Each structure stands twice: as C-alpha cells, then as structure tokens.
Amino acid sequence: MNLPTTFEDLIAEANSLELYKKLVLQLNKDFLYANIDLDFDDDILPSSLKLILHETVYKLVQEKFTDYLNLLYIIDVPEHQIKALDGTDTLEMSEKVAFLILKREWQKVWFRHKYS
Numbered sequence: 001m002n003l004p005t006t007f008e009d010l011i012a013e014a015n016s017l018e019l020y021k022k023l024v025l026q027l028n029k030d031f032l033y034a035n036i037d038l039d040f041d042d043d044i045l046p047s048s049l050k051l052i053l054h055e056t057v058y059k060l061v062q063e064k065f066t067d068y069l070n071l072l073y074i075i076d077v078p079e080h081q082i083k084a085l086d087g088t089d090t091l092e093m094s095e096k097v098a099f100l101i102l103k104r105e106w107q108k109v110w111f112r113h114k115y116s
Helices: 007-016 020-033 046-063 065-075 079-083 090-114
Strands: none
Touching: 007 020, 007 046, 007 090, 020 046, 020 065, 020 090, 046 065, 046 090, 065 090, 079 090
16 A cells, blocks of 8 residues: 555545545544544545644644644554654644544555455
8 A cells, every 4th residue: 555645645545435534434533532522524625624633733732742642542643753753843743743644544444445
C-alpha cells in the first residue's frame, strides 16, 4: 500500500474507492474511544473535515496535552513520525499531526476494505 502524501490525494483515493464515509466513521469511532467530544457528520465536506480536525488537534496540544497523547495512542500514529515533526510552530505542527491522523485512519479503513 502506497500512502497518499497530501490531503487531496488521500481524499481522492478514498472517494475513488467509495470509502470516504468509512474514513469519517473510523475517525468518529477513535475520537469516541479517546473520550474527545468530536463527532463528524457522515456527509461532511473534506475541506471542513480537514479544518475541524486541524483545529481540534491544535486545541488539544494547547489545552489538553494528555488527551492529545491518548488520541495519538488510540489511533496508533507512529511515534517516530510525531517525533520527526518540528514543534516550534504549534499551528503548523498540528496541521501535520492532523494529516498523520488521517493517514493512519485511512490505513485502517483501506486494510479492512481490502482484506474483508
């Protein structure tokens, strides 16, 4: 599996395989497990998804760092990818973390689709 390198590529691939709604459902499921009050509508626009996810990650980093770490653990974002990010600009870093979250969630959805 070649992971998408941009948000647009990820969304295009999810739409082409008709798995976008499953990606949103997977996000909702993992946010619920992490006890974070965020529930995306099934038919949310990709641009809104990206914006709200980025905003949520930013707030978690700033205000609830333990919840942020718990979310990364539950979603299973690779630790080395998080450590590789430059943390000097929190806004930019949270955007990259939001994409890492989406990529990991996409992996889960794709593998479940491919091998079920």
